[in-house]
Amino acid sequence: MLSVIEFMKKKSLPLLDFVSSNYKDVKLDKVLLIASQHILESQRLMFEYFIEKGLKPKNIFLIGKCYSTNRDVIKRFQKMGIYVSPKSESFDQNLSFDEQFEGYTRELLDYINKVVNLKNYDRVIILEDGGSLLSYANRILKDTRNIIGIEQTSAGYEKLKNIKLDFPVINVARSYAKLKVESPIIAKTCIERLKSSLSRLKLKPKSILIIGAGAVGNAIYEELNSNFLVKRYDLDSNLSDYKNESLKAILGEFDMIIGSTGKEIIDISLYKYLKDDAILVSVSSSDREFSAVNLRKMIDKKITCHDDLKVKSWYLLNGGFPINFDGAEDSASSEKIQITLALLFASLCLAVKQNYRKGLIDLEKNTQNQIIDEFGKL
DSSP states (O other): OOOHHHHHOOOOOHHHHHHHHHTTTOOOTTEEEEEEOOBSHHHHHHHHHHHHTTOOGGGEEEEOOGGGBOHHHHHHHHHTTOEEOGGGGOOOTTSOHHHHHHHHHHHHHHHHHHHOOGGGSSEEEEEESSSHHHHHHHHHOSOOTTEEEEEOOHHHHHHHTTSOOSSEEEEOTTOHHIIIIIHHHHHHHHHHHHHHHHHHHTOOOOEEEEEOOSHHHHHHHHHHTTTSEEEEEOSSTTTOSOSSOOHHHHGGGOSEEEEOSSSOOSOGGGGGGSOTTOEEEEOSSTTTTTTHHHHHTTOOSOOOTTOOEEETTEEEGGGGSBTTOSSSSOSSOHHHHHHHHHHHHHHHHHHHHOOOOSEEEEOOHHHHHHHHHHHHHO
């Protein structure tokens, strides 16, 4: 009879097969995994690979984010025997998401700390998307000798880089493999979802301002520049089309603002400088870019995190959350996004195999190059 995992597994991912074969000697049977991840089908497939390496489903604790969680995929994770935080779908339109999620991750870690003896495991690995779990673990966990973290987002890296960490954290977020290869994939997915939203709302912007010309912002610029008037605004003048102008001085020139900084770029004091019918689109993390909670508070009806909103004279797409997450089972296809999954899988194997110093650790270049080369062959 097939196991639950064998029954549910519909397909393999060649790049994850490659990583698995590269770490044949790695076993995860004595690992506890605490993860903050998108609860999407591509991530579920990645967890199957972890389990095939020996990770026991009962030793996995997972929390998702409302804007990148699919309810059907939650059920699949639960059928696999994995604990999924009941707060993974929670959303309060009158609170900033970061404020909500900080509380949810603390609740999860406090719960784990009560029901599990962390000393019983060779490794306690915290697989993180955003830095909340890792920063709180660094505060409350007293014996950190068997703990190692993996951070996959730039926003999480920014949260952790100035903290004195009591355990190692593998920095996938700023690896050149992720920035170079993943960013164009994310950009294309964002643009596909954006075009769909604009068509549905019958909006036809002509001028676009991209705030934040990092890896994703610049990839979006390259995709849009041939069909729209597109400008980039960045605090780094080498990346910006503007050198001395303030943001408020130029906001009113554009039909659409795309936020790609991972930070709050337009707060309540800057709304008055926006053009009438301005369209606000986030392509980063959470709902920070436009201080979206302040706009949602102006709505007098109950909404979901994926609603497109007309607030006063402006449009806030996808509730202020990243446009590439719309509640579907996947943001990008697992075949396309498997390079990110492979980097995380390799990092998990290295976390078991290697002994690292405390603090942020760059993902090994050889590992990155192997994955990039193999991805190029597919």
